Amino acid sequence: MVVIENHCCDCAVPGYPCLGSDCELRRVEVHYCDCGCGFKATETGRDGGEYCEECLREMEGEDDA
Numbered sequence: 001m002v003v004i005e006n007h008c009c010d011c012a013v014p015g016y017p018c019l020g021s022d023c024e025l026r027r028v029e030v031h032y033c034d035c036g037c038g039f040k041a042t043e044t045g046r047d048g049g050e051y052c053e054e055c056l057r058e059m060e061g062e063d064d065a
Contacts, residue, residue, distance in 0.1 A: 001032045001041075001050070 007025045012018035020026075031041040034049040041050035045059060 001034055003030050003032060004028065005030050 005028050007028045008023070009025060031050050033039050033041045033052040033055050034045075035051060035055040037052060037055055039052035039054070042053055043051050043056045045051050045056055051059065
């Protein structure tokens, strides 16, 4: 599951003002596990879904049984 998140880090200082909506940290694409566990996805499963390592291991273990 892909979610667009605001990763603003309040980096503005007097000599370098906030870029507002032009800042690349305002719209960061984050990939979360398709199982719904809430962890960030790090792997792609055989079905093309995106999963965390733990969920992917569980899914592959189910396939082997």
